[in-house]
Amino acid sequence: MGSAVNQAAFFEWLCRVGDNCLILGHRVSEWCGHSPVLEEDIALANQALDLIGQTQFWLGLAAEVEGKGRSADQLAYLRDAAAFRNVLLVERPNGDFGHTLMRQFLFDAWHIELLRALEKSSDARVAEIAAKAVKEVAYHLERSADLVIRLGDGTEESRARMQKALDTLYPYTGELFMADASDEAVVAAGIAPAPASLKAAWDATVSQVLAEATLTHPGETYQHKGGRKGVHSEHLGFILAEMQFLQRAYPGATW
Amino acid sequence: MYAQMVKSEGMKPREEMTPEEIAFQERIDRGEKIEPKEWMPEGYRKTLIRQIGQHAHSEIVGQLPEGNWITRAPTLERKAILLAKVQDEAGHGLYLYSAAETLGVSRDELLDALHAGKMKYSSIFNYPTLNWADIGAVGWLVDGAAIMNQVPLQRTSYGPYSRAMIRICKEESFHQRQGYDIMMKMAAGTPEQKEMAQDALNRFWYPALMMFGPSDKDSVHSAQSMAWKIKINTNDELRQKFVDQTVPQAHYLGLTIPDEGLAWNEEKGGWDFSEPDWSEFFAVIAGNGPCNTERLEARVTAWEDGAWFRDGLMAHAKKADARRAAARMAAE
Numbered sequence: 001m002g003s004a005v006n007q008a009a010f011f012e013w014l015c016r017v018g019d020n021c022l023i024l025g026h027r028v029s030e031w032c033g034h035s036p037v038l039e040e041d042i043a044l045a046n047q048a049l050d051l052i053g054q055t056q057f058w059l060g061l062a063a064e065v066e067g068k069g070r071s072a073d074q075l076a077y078l079r080d081a082a083a084f085r086n087v088l089l090v091e092r093p094n095g096d097f098g099h100t101l102m103r104q105f106l107f108d109a110w111h112i113e114l115l116r117a118l119e120k121s122s123d124a125r126v127a128e129i130a131a132k133a134v135k136e137v138a139y140h141l142e143r144s145a146d147l148v149i150r151l152g153d154g155t156e157e158s159r160a161r162m163q164k165a166l167d168t169l170y171p172y173t174g175e176l177f178m179a180d181a182s183d184e185a186v187v188a189a190g191i192a193p194a195p196a197s198l199k200a201a202w203d204a205t206v207s208q209v210l211a212e213a214t215l216t217h218p219g220e221t222y223q224h225k226g227g228r229k230g231v232h233s234e235h236l237g238f239i240l241a242e243m244q245f246l247q248r249a250y251p252g253a254t255w
Numbered sequence: 256m257y258a259q260m261v262k263s264e265g266m267k268p269r270e271e272m273t274p275e276e277i278a279f280q281e282r283i284d285r286g287e288k289i290e291p292k293e294w295m296p297e298g299y300r301k302t303l304i305r306q307i308g309q310h311a312h313s314e315i316v317g318q319l320p321e322g323n324w325i326t327r328a329p330t331l332e333r334k335a336i337l338l339a340k341v342q343d344e345a346g347h348g349l350y351l352y353s354a355a356e357t358l359g360v361s362r363d364e365l366l367d368a369l370h371a372g373k374m375k376y377s378s379i380f381n382y383p384t385l386n387w388a389d390i391g392a393v394g395w396l397v398d399g400a401a402i403m404n405q406v407p408l409q410r411t412s413y414g415p416y417s418r419a420m421i422r423i424c425k426e427e428s429f430h431q432r433q434g435y436d437i438m439m440k441m442a443a444g445t446p447e448q449k450e451m452a453q454d455a456l457n458r459f460w461y462p463a464l465m466m467f468g469p470s471d472k473d474s475v476h477s478a479q480s481m482a483w484k485i486k487i488n489t490n491d492e493l494r495q496k497f498v499d500q501t502v503p504q505a506h507y508l509g510l511t512i513p514d515e516g517l518a519w520n521e522e523k524g525g526w527d528f529s530e531p532d533w534s535e536f537f538a539v540i541a542g543n544g545p546c547n548t549e550r551l552e553a554r555v556t557a558w559e560d561g562a563w564f565r566d567g568l569m570a571h572a573k574k575a576d577a578r579r580a581a582a583r584m585a586a587e
Contacts, residue, residue: 022331029325029334032341033318034553036561038349038362041318045342048325052335059331073330097564150571151564158567246329246387253445255329255387255437 009185011066012085013192015075016228017114018058019086022076024107025051026239027094036097043143047104050136057129077247081236088227089172091236095165098151098158102165105144109205110176111137113198122190145209152213163215174223176202257313257377257401259468260540261306263476263485264298283484288414291357299483303413304358305374306485308365311351312376314344316550320384321393329387336433337390343426350422354415370555378536381544382462388441388448388455394434396456396463396501402427403497404467407487435504442508449509456505457513461531462539467494469533499525 029048035041059072089107094100115137118130151158177195179187186192210217226232246255269277276296282289289295318341325341328334352362368374379397384390405427409420441452468474468490480486488496505512516529538544 026326029338032322032325032338033315033345034322034557036557036564038315038345038352040561040564041315041345042342042349045338045345049335049338049342052331052338056331056335073332076331077329097561147568151567153574154567154569154571155563157563158570161563242326245327250445250447253329253448255333255440255444 005189005191006185007065007067009182010189010191011062012182013186014058014062014065015083015085016087018055018062018072018075019084020090020107020111021051021058022055023084023086023236023239024090024104025049025055026243027090027092028100028104030094031097031100040097047140047143050133050140054129054133054136057132061125061129073247077244081232081240082230084227084232084236084240085230086227086232086236087172087175088224088233089169089175091227091233091239092169092172093235095168096161098161099165099168101144101147101151102162102169104140105148105209106169106173106206107176108137108141108144109209110173110198110202112141113201114193117193117198121192126191141205145205148209148215149213152210152215159214162213166210166215167218170218171221172224175225175228178225178228180229257310257317257404257466258306259309259375259377259466260474261302261309261476261480263302263479264296266479266482280482283412283482287412288417289412290414298479299485300358302480302483303416303485304355304360304365306480307351307355307358307416308360308368309375309377311348311355311365312369312374313380314348314351316376316380316554317344317397319550319553320380320382320546321390323384324387324390327387328390333437340394340430340433343430347419347423347426350419354413354419357415366558370551370558372542372551375540376550377466378539378544379462379466380550381539381547382458383546385458386451386454388438388451389459391434391437391441391452392455392459394430394432395438395504396434396459397466398427398431398434399501400463400466400497402431403493403500404488410484410487412484438508438510442510452508453510456510460513461535464494464498464528464531465533465536465539467491467497469536470530473533495525498528502526 025048028044028051031041031044032048033041035044055076056072059075063070063072063075089103092099092103094103112134115130115134119127119134121127121130148162152162153159177199179195183192183195187194207217227236246253267276269280272280275294279289279294279296279299289299321337321341321344325334325337328337352365355365356362365374369376379400384393402424405420405424409417409424411417411420438452438455441448441455443449444452471477471489471491474490477486477489481489502512502517512528514529516527518527520527539547542548
């Protein structure tokens with residue numbers, strides 16, 4: 001049961017889930033007003049909104065579990081990069097629109113499996129958040145997979161761009177399935193699935209969509225890691241400098 | 256008002272109207288709605304395309320000054336509210352382009368005209384958002400001014416435009432309240448926050464007044480548009496109404512309207528106020544506002560960089576059609 005788990009491990013795990021949503025939501029929101037077609041502006045704003053909403057839930061629960069009187073906002077706005085636990089994939093720069101879509105697809109295909117498993121979490125709060133988020137993420141995946149297929153099997157240029165995005169981003173996917181002692185603790189408590197247990201379903205989705213998109217699966221490649229432990233790319237510092245500006249410049253103000 | 260100085264086709268005296276034109280005007284006078292497939296004078300159609308198109312462009316260009324603060328919104332809730340708002344604006348753009356399409360012009364044609372500088376968007380979006388209170392001021396003043404114009408337009412004579420306005424107004428009044436909510440937090444906050452709030456009001460006050468367009472005495476296109484019920488109130492009427500609504504709201508916030516000429520006029524039951532600097536307005540309309548270049552460039556870049564994306568989707572749709580056709584042939 002949730003109460004039996006080491007609270008520090010549970011907090012760590014909640015930050016990992018919440019920070020993925022926060023940082024990806026931030027990246028997606030950077031497109032606002034700049035996407036290739038009006039419908040995409042609407043879709044991306046909606047998706048960023050879903051991810052920020054999920055962040056509020058996950059980091060809200062993280063703050064509660066931590067029990068030090070911090071809020072979701074304080075976790076989002078007042079931690080420095082080394083305390084962030086998102087995977088490197090979500091902090092990758094947006095690149096062209098194909099890059100953004102591929103990053104989203106690779107993430108969504110994992111996110112949906114995670115949330116489906118979390119619906120059965122032994123911690124009722126986790127299960128409840130997952131049940132709400134899974135509906136949103138099912139739509140995110142439907143959309144990103146559909147666009148990857150259409151653009152892969154589109155023009156020569158769109159195919160080349162999607163292949164390049166895939167080759168660039170695939171080496172950042174392995175981190176999604178890695179585990180350490182914190183993961184093992186929440187797995188043992190029945191709170192979350194073992195990260196590796198999500199790999200087969202993710203592989204199946206990715207392989208099927210890439211085949212339909214006529215894209216070449218990169219196969220076994222070197223896999224980068226570090227974000228889940230707080231060792232990030234140079235990009236995260238700039239994301240936080242922007243995101244946290246007001247909270248840092250005017251400490252204690254309410255907004 | 257998101258449509259400013261929309262050029263209206265010349266007004267005809269009744270004795271020069273054709274019987275069709277007279278019948279059309281009578282329908283409008285009776286308060287009937289004109290629907291897409293029905294006969295309408297060419298001037299009515301063209302004027303509406305200009306006005307709805309300009310309004311649609313304003314919605315999508317309007318994403319930019321607010322989008323400027325999404326990644327810097329100070330709390331998760333403020334970020335979510337701002338994202339939802341900007342998403343609404345894009346949605347308004349979509350309804351309005353669709354309404355314009357019912358008049359026989361495609362969204363791509365309208366966008367080409369925007370990108371070529373042949374169609375305008377509201378002058379207000381050529382001003383920068385420089386501090387967080389600007390996001391409050393945009394909601395409070397800019398959406399507030401837009402609502403003044405759009406509420407009467409719910410009764411406009413063209414059916415699709417009227418129905419788009421009804422949906423849009425519901426969301427806009429929500430946005431205005433959200434903007435005012437930011438202003439309340441800022442005005443009641445730290446000295447720095449209060450300073451930001453006053454600074455935002457100082458910079459947005461006159462540009463907001465300009466949104467209604469030039470004074471009636473200089474507004475050459477109003478008469479025909481009003482006869483067609485494309486425009487319901489005059490620029491000066493709406494501006495007065497806006498000032499009367501906004502002054503007490505500023506006072507409630509403890510902020511000062513940046514106008515030394517502001518005074519309550521008992522006789523007219525409204526506020527006297529100073530005219531904006533119309534030379535600035537005409538400079539902004541001519542392309543010389545603080546952000547004209549960046550705003551248009553951002554839209555053009557988004558469109559051009561996205562060409563491969565749109566082409567890719569079209570190519571896929573064609574392939575998929577061909578595959579379906581081939582499958583049908585094989586089945587027969």
